[in-house]
Amino acid sequence: MSKWSNHCVAVMPLVFGFFLSTVLFTGAIAANHHRPKHPGIGRDATPAEVRAWDIDVRPDFKGLPIGTGSVAQGQLVWEGKCESCHGTFGESNAVFTPIIGGTTQQDIVRGRVAGLRDEKNQRTTLMRVATVSTLWDFIHRAMPWKAPRSLSVDETYAVLAFLLNLADIVPSDFVLSNINISEVQEKMPNRNGMTLQHGLWSVSGKPDVNNVACMQNCPTSARITSFLPDKVRNANGNLLNQHRTYGPYQGVDTSKAPLPNLPSNDQDPKILDTLETVKQ
Amino acid sequence: MMEKKSRGQTQLAPENFLSAEHIQEIQQYGLDDQRRGFLRQSFLSAVGFSSVAHAQSQSEGEPAILEKQIWQTTLGNPVAKNPYGMPSIFEKNLIRRESPGLTRVSEASVAFTPLQGLFGIITPNGLHFERHHQGWVDVDPERHRLMVHGLVKNARVFTMNDLMRLPSTSRIHFIECGANTMFEWANVAVPTVQYTHGMLSCCEFTGVPLGVLLEECGADLKKGKYLLAEGGDGSGLTRTINLSEVLHEAIVAWGMNGEMLRPENGFPLRLVVPGVQGVSWVKWLRRLEVGDMPYASKDEAVHYSDLMPDGRTRQYTSIQECKSVITTPSGGQRLLEKGFYNISGLAWSGRGKIKRVDVSVDGGQNWQTARLETPVLSKALTRFHLDWVWNGAPAILQSRAIDQTGYVQPTIHMLRAVRGTRSIYHNNAVQSWRIAANGEVSNVQVE
Numbered sequence: 001m002s003k004w005s006n007h008c009v010a011v012m013p014l015v016f017g018f019f020l021s022t023v024l025f026t027g028a029i030a031a032n033h034h035r036p037k038h039p040g041i042g043r044d045a046t047p048a049e050v051r052a053w054d055i056d057v058r059p060d061f062k063g064l065p066i067g068t069g070s071v072a073q074g075q076l077v078w079e080g081k082c083e084s085c086h087g088t089f090g091e092s093n094a095v096f097t098p099i100i101g102g103t104t105q106q107d108i109v110r111g112r113v114a115g116l117r118d119e120k121n122q123r124t125t126l127m128r129v130a131t132v133s134t135l136w137d138f139i140h141r142a143m144p145w146k147a148p149r150s151l152s153v154d155e156t157y158a159v160l161a162f163l164l165n166l167a168d169i170v171p172s173d174f175v176l177s178n179i180n181i182s183e184v185q186e187k188m189p190n191r192n193g194m195t196l197q198h199g200l201w202s203v204s205g206k207p208d209v210n211n212v213a214c215m216q217n218c219p220t221s222a223r224i225t226s227f228l229p230d231k232v233r234n235a236n237g238n239l240l241n242q243h244r245t246y247g248p249y250q251g252v253d254t255s256k257a258p259l260p261n262l263p264s265n266d267q268d269p270k271i272l273d274t275l276e277t278v279k280q
Numbered sequence: 281m282m283e284k285k286s287r288g289q290t291q292l293a294p295e296n297f298l299s300a301e302h303i304q305e306i307q308q309y310g311l312d313d314q315r316r317g318f319l320r321q322s323f324l325s326a327v328g329f330s331s332v333a334h335a336q337s338q339s340e341g342e343p344a345i346l347e348k349q350i351w352q353t354t355l356g357n358p359v360a361k362n363p364y365g366m367p368s369i370f371e372k373n374l375i376r377r378e379s380p381g382l383t384r385v386s387e388a389s390v391a392f393t394p395l396q397g398l399f400g401i402i403t404p405n406g407l408h409f410e411r412h413h414q415g416w417v418d419v420d421p422e423r424h425r426l427m428v429h430g431l432v433k434n435a436r437v438f439t440m441n442d443l444m445r446l447p448s449t450s451r452i453h454f455i456e457c458g459a460n461t462m463f464e465w466a467n468v469a470v471p472t473v474q475y476t477h478g479m480l481s482c483c484e485f486t487g488v489p490l491g492v493l494l495e496e497c498g499a500d501l502k503k504g505k506y507l508l509a510e511g512g513d514g515s516g517l518t519r520t521i522n523l524s525e526v527l528h529e530a531i532v533a534w535g536m537n538g539e540m541l542r543p544e545n546g547f548p549l550r551l552v553v554p555g556v557q558g559v560s561w562v563k564w565l566r567r568l569e570v571g572d573m574p575y576a577s578k579d580e581a582v583h584y585s586d587l588m589p590d591g592r593t594r595q596y597t598s599i600q601e602c603k604s605v606i607t608t609p610s611g612g613q614r615l616l617e618k619g620f621y622n623i624s625g626l627a628w629s630g631r632g633k634i635k636r637v638d639v640s641v642d643g644g645q646n647w648q649t650a651r652l653e654t655p656v657l658s659k660a661l662t663r664f665h666l667d668w669v670w671n672g673a674p675a676i677l678q679s680r681a682i683d684q685t686g687y688v689q690p691t692i693h694m695l696r697a698v699r700g701t702r703s704i705y706h707n708n709a710v711q712s713w714r715i716a717a718n719g720e721v722s723n724v725q726v727e
């Protein structure tokens with residue numbers, strides 16, 4: 001009962017607000033229609049068309065449709081439509097990177113995933129994502145893999161509730177809804193893990209580092225610190241077949257061991273003379 | 281016995297070493313290893329035969345000149361035999377390729393551009409790199425719509441007919457995936473420039489300026505600082521566009537190098553956001569929503585965000601900083617002999633034009649300024665060259681670009697010191713290619 005009344009309180013203004021805005025919008029067309037610069041090009045979108053396509057959900061939950069889904073309902077959807085790729089517990093690394101794993105109760109309290117500091121750790125979706133809206137939006141817009149946009153709104157809530165339970169963010173009897181999703185946001189393990197303090201959002205942003213254009217006797221040993229061992233030289237396929245078979249830059253036959261020396265060592269003496277001159 | 285042929289009559293060249301069936305087979309299926317082996321064998325026997333004939337007259341010249349070739353002595357193909365022209369059968373090796381083990385599903389993978397074989401700055405449409413998140417689709421242009429809504433006076437719908445009637449512009453820009461060179465953060469991992477840098481292409485894009493479209497709808501650009509771009513495919517990929525940064529340059533494009541976009545590149549409509557990483561160039565573009573806050577979509581909240589060593593994630597990292605790479609000679613190639621070579625490569629910056637490129641052949645100890653080929657365009661690939669005579673000694677080739685802001689392309693060690701080794705995206709480090717004494721070129725990192 002209390003839950004239902006909660007719904008009513010929240011839902012009514014939304015419905016009413018939508019109705020009102022539709023009326024205002026329609027009125028606005030007649031009174032204050034923006035005059036396009038290029039006559040005869042394009043047309044106004046109908047409210048139904050905008051509703052059909054405007055499916056994104058923002059971090060402030062603008063765009064989130066009304067609905068509910070329980071962990072138990074989510075498990076049923078999961079087993080039927082998600083498990084084969086993502087594993088029983090969302091842990092599978094077989095097809096995609098794991099969704100679940102690597103978060104702790106302490107992370108949920110802090111809002112920062114400690115495991116992200118260790119470069120050796122596999123990074124899961126729940127470790128990285130800061131906004132629960134992202135998960136709702138993506139599941140609803142693009143999942144399941146081979147049948148995107150086939151989950152209903154309530155199924156989306158249910159699958160998300162199931163995942164949140166797997167990550168120990170909500171209890172197993174939890175029912176996720178448009179009303180309580182903002183409370184879930186306050187428990188997202190990496191909710192405080194994002195920053196916009198960097199130079200790559202703006203063209204005039206400050207780069208992390210700036211090299212020096214040294215030209216002569218530069219401070220480097222030119223020592224090789226990393227190279228591909230001969231035993232993996234064919235790992236990307238035979239490179240002979242990935243280059244032109246003619247011209248100056250032909251491919252190495254990586255199906256064979258490296259040649260001991262340059263095949264054409266016995267060259268035209270005139271070229272060798274030139275080389276000597278260049279050396280000096 | 282020589283028989284006098286009447287004028288104009290065609291005959292098969294005597295040195296024709298491939299049967300008509302074989303030529304047809306190669307044209308149809310390309311040069312795989314088996315056919316290549318046959319070709320080589322046939323060629324060797326043909327050469328072997330002729331070398332006997334020419335042994336006594338070697339000083340007269342080489343058979344390629346002294347003997348008539350099949351293409352000189354037969355009737356050529358008719359026009360429009362290939363109504364849509366294809367590269368020569370001898371170019372079959374230069375194709376887009378996946379890198380083994382990168383992803384486990386090819387619908388969410390990458391096919392890399394073969395930069396090792398390209399000239400100039402334009403990427404041929406069939407070789408433009410591919411990156412899809414849920415497979416590629418061939419959208420029916422008659423049923424494709426673009427909706428512009430959100431903080432606009434009028435939400436509007438445009439057909440392709442509408443869009444292609446609007447005043448259009450054509451501009452050349454590079455597109456680089458934010459994850460280009462991702463394999464190389466911790467160590468060398470892949471052998472050729474196709475895999476190290478091949479999530480990079482550059483085309484002339486044609487379309488309507490984004491600003492024209494937004495104005496058409498009465499967009500509130502004071503409140504609406506952000507634009508959500510959404511694709512019309514199954515993934516419905518969405519990205520937040522920083523409007524104030526790119527509005528003057530972004531294009532809603534249908535054209536690519538003079539023809540319509542390829543399906544793999546978003547036919548019939550994609551967003552072009554010069555200087556910004558490829559994922560924001562939303563393909564199969566169906567919707568633009570003007571908004572007042574970023575949207576934190578999956579590809580800006582889980583992926584395409586840079587994890588720092590302190591565990592914090594940089595979100596909405598977008599700009600592709602100044603970068604360059606030598607494409608010839610490059611990893612997996614071999615120099616056949618000592619002597620003159622043209623070192624050539626590409627430089628680009630998401631912050632404007634390339635000002636200068638320096639090249640080192642001794643692992644960064646000494647540098648020479650390369651020759652920039654025109655045109656040098658803002659946020660486009662720039663081709664550079666350096667004359668070089670290889671003396672046969674081991675060498676390490678590097679290029680280092682400087683853009684119009686004065687920013688100098690960093691080393692991998694400089695980047696690692698700030699970003700660690702697992703931030704995946706935005707690796708714009710100097711690339712090193714080692715040339716061994718046996719002529720083999722390989723991917724290395726130096727300090």
